[in-house]
Amino acid sequence: MNPELSSWLDKSKTQWKEIKAFLHKNRKNKHLDVWFHKEHDDVFRTLDCLECANCCKTTSPIFRDADIRRIAKHLRMKEAALIEQYLRLDEVQDYVLQKAPCSFLGTDNKCSIYEHRPLACREYPHTDRKKMHQILKITEKNTQICPAVAKIMDKLMT
Numbered sequence: 001m002n003p004e005l006s007s008w009l010d011k012s013k014t015q016w017k018e019i020k021a022f023l024h025k026n027r028k029n030k031h032l033d034v035w036f037h038k039e040h041d042d043v044f045r046t047l048d049c050l051e052c053a054n055c056c057k058t059t060s061p062i063f064r065d066a067d068i069r070r071i072a073k074h075l076r077m078k079e080a081a082l083i084e085q086y087l088r089l090d091e092v093q094d095y096v097l098q099k100a101p102c103s104f105l106g107t108d109n110k111c112s113i114y115e116h117r118p119l120a121c122r123e124y125p126h127t128d129r130k131k132m133h134q135i136l137k138i139t140e141k142n143t144q145i146c147p148a149v150a151k152i153m154d155k156l157m158t
Contacts, residue, residue, distance in 0.1 A: 001051065001052050001054060001147070002051055002052075004147075005051060005052050005054075005147035006147070008147040008148075008150040008151045008154065009054075009144065009145075009147050009150050011150065011154060012143040012144060012149075012150035012153060012154070013144065015153075015154070015157070016143075016144075018157065019140060019143055019153050019157070020140055022153070022156070022157050023136045023139065023140055024136075027133050027136055028133065032132045032133055033130055033131070033132050035156055036127050036128070036132050036152065036156070037127075037128055039127070039151075039152040039155045039156055040127040040128040040148075040152060041128070042155070043148050043151050043152050043155070044148060047147075047148050047151075049109075049148075050108070050109045050110065051109070052109070052146075052147055053101075053105060053109035054145055054146060054147070055121075055124055055125070055145055055146055056101055056102045056104075056105040056109070056111070056121075057100060057101040057102070057105065058100055058101070058145055059100065059145055060096035060097035060100065060102070061096070061097075061117075061118045061119075061120030061121045061124070062094045062095065062096060062118070062120050063087055063094075063095040063096065063097075063118050063120075064095075064118065064119060066119075067117075067118040067119060067120075068082060068083065068087075068095065070116050071113055071116050071117075071118070074113060074115075074116040075113070083095065086098060086103050104117075124146075125139075125142050125145075125146045125148055125149045126138060126139065126142070127139065127142075127148070127149060127152055139153075
């Protein structure tokens with residue numbers, strides 16, 4: 001990961017309490033979506049996720065049934081075989097990856113199933129979605145994983 005991206009994550013770790021307080025204070029703010037969407041657009045105008053891929057290296061998306069069907073079909077394998085080879089049930093009974101980094105992540109940080117990837121991957125880091133107030137706990141956690149979310153939070157708090 002390049003040093004600038006690392007510094008965003010480092011800064012978010014030192015601002016953990018402030019981030020948490022900011023999100024809690026603004027959880028009912030009617031402008032929350034607008035704020036996030038503006039900063040999301042600004043940050044992703046210059047950020048290339050392939051420079052980082054920390055999300056793919058450290059966490060797992062949830063694999064819905066539709067994701068499993070689509071990926072298994074693409075890989076020309078049975079759904080049960082995909083589950084057995086790559087997935088496990090987590091504590092809330094969602095399918096997630098057995099291990100990190102993601103088995104589909106290449107050394108060049110590119111996804112070998114990109115066109116067929118899970119919905120959770122397509123939507124990550126979720127900072128451009130509607131009703132941000134519903135996912136503030138996830139956003140808080142993502143400041144520790146995704147440099148873009150860390151940068152978005154830093155911009156929102158200044």
